[in-house]
Amino acid sequence: MDKIIEELVQRRIAAGWSQAEMAKRAGMKQPAIARIERGGASPSLDTLRPILDALGCELKIENK
Numbered sequence: 001m002d003k004i005i006e007e008l009v010q011r012r013i014a015a016g017w018s019q020a021e022m023a024k025r026a027g028m029k030q031p032a033i034a035r036i037e038r039g040g041a042s043p044s045l046d047t048l049r050p051i052l053d054a055l056g057c058e059l060k061i062e063n064k
Contacts, residue, residue: 002039004048004059009037011055025054 012022019037023030027050035041036051043051045059052059 005037005039008048008051008055008057011057015055022051022054026050 012019017025019033020030022028023033026033032041032047033051036043036047048059
């Protein structure tokens with residue numbers, strides 16, 4: 001999960017968005033974004049989905 005969160009943070013920063021902007025675009029509150037980004041919360045897929053949608057990303061799960 002850490003790699004996913006790191007990727008989301010990098011994409012948010014690359015888009016030039018603050019945590020507050022990310023939260024607004026994802027329909028969440030900024031403290032929730034902060035908790036997720038610092039590893040203080042382990043988000044469910046339902047929580048990640050609006051963040052991924054806001055960033056124009058999709059999550060793929062693959063077997064190796």
